[in-house]
Amino acid sequence: MTCSGHILVVDDDPSVRAMLNDYLVTHGYTVRCADSGAAMRGALEEALPDVVLLDVRLPGEDGLTLARFLRERYDVGIIMVTASGDVIDRVVGLEVGADDYIAKPFDPRELLARVKSVLRRMQSRPPAEPAAAPAVGLLEAVGCCRLDRSAHRLLDARGEDVPMTAMEFDLLAVFLDHPNRVLSRDQLLTLTRNREWEPFDRSIDIRIARLRRKIEADPAHPRSIRTVRGSGYMFVPGAP
Template sequence: MSEEAHILVVDDEAEIREMFAEYLRRHGFRVSEAGSGEIMRRVIDSVPVDLVLLDLRMPGEDGLSLARALRASTDAGIIMVTAVDEAVDRVIGLEMGADDYIGKPCDLRELLARIKSVLRRRRAARPAATVPAGPGKGTADGGRVRFGTFVLDLGMRRLLRRDGTVVPLTAMEFDLLHAFATHPNRVLTRDQLLDLAHKRGPEPFDRSIDVRVTRIRRKIEVDPAKPQVIKTVRNGGYMFVSNPEA
């Protein structure tokens, strides 16, 4: 992975912005800074940005609103910077499409590791091995898994409708859907899903699995309230049904 990615640090506290920016520049990143949502939008509109470090506690338009706006207008990675007691905000931020979060104050080495992890997931376009066809497997060819009216392209890391249109997914959503699609028709516990789809290191955020399942269902289910593709198994976890009934 190239470390010449462009990082946008969005925080109303100048000292924090400068600390993050100086550290990331020392590690080979291009860095821009924004002290408000207005400045953030100007940067996003003027130059390509690979990842946004977004403080949730911003004056005026808060970070959650900005996260929603970012996800609607760009495919940049989003890492939320939150206070240690903002668990509810973390859940909401993940629901809005953020890729990860880190508590404030944070260890800069951990911040760097999380940035690299998100960039790696979002940029990976390596050829994927063809998923073997076998008992209970969905239809797969050339690194593509077909289910219902969708095609999951494992190599390009994207979800397509049969007409070729792209369904937007965050990197974490793709990782989870990839785990489901390559282990169809079997019950996967949350712990197993964390192992398969959550690669950001120790202390995984268990609730993020449920959040991502909810978001994915909104995108692939005919009726998300009555899921037919990703089913909840009581006291078990979730099961991906490769060929759901119409």
């Protein structure tokens, strides 16, 4: 069965680029390749991809720096490609906004499954509303910030936009809909429509930690999104 979507492969190894191009094209994807950060930026100016496969170990600007660049500017899926033993790179990649990762050497079938998963999560999101000034009464308090669900915007105390990923928005929406209730990782994955992930996938914890750095007055001692040891997380509205 063929698929559809636009994939940008960023890898300095020509054999990897050729393999991924041939494999993904065979499965119905439009594929472009880049061998560096500069080439990636040039490709982005020509057309915005749906998903970027981004190698961490690039010469010059590394993949983690480029992932941060992408997340701050574009609404695209990001899959980090790491060396098999680089756990730190995977964790940092998720912290800067990557949607998933895969370790080299990988089975192309696994990579294809991850591409499909990221595309499904992106396509399941409601379309973003045009940016507009937040309307009074439509803002919901989340720690030190306010969430405008209709516009998919997170605003700080000064009314300025706080960057957030689609998964972070989904998590905040779920917490607001279930105040003062302990939610397990499995429940959070189900409620955010991310059931492709494993219930004990620690990346959910990384995303919670990233959210706390944005909405908590003291992220080291969170009061709005609290950890309930052995059970999960609980959102406490009105916490300073």
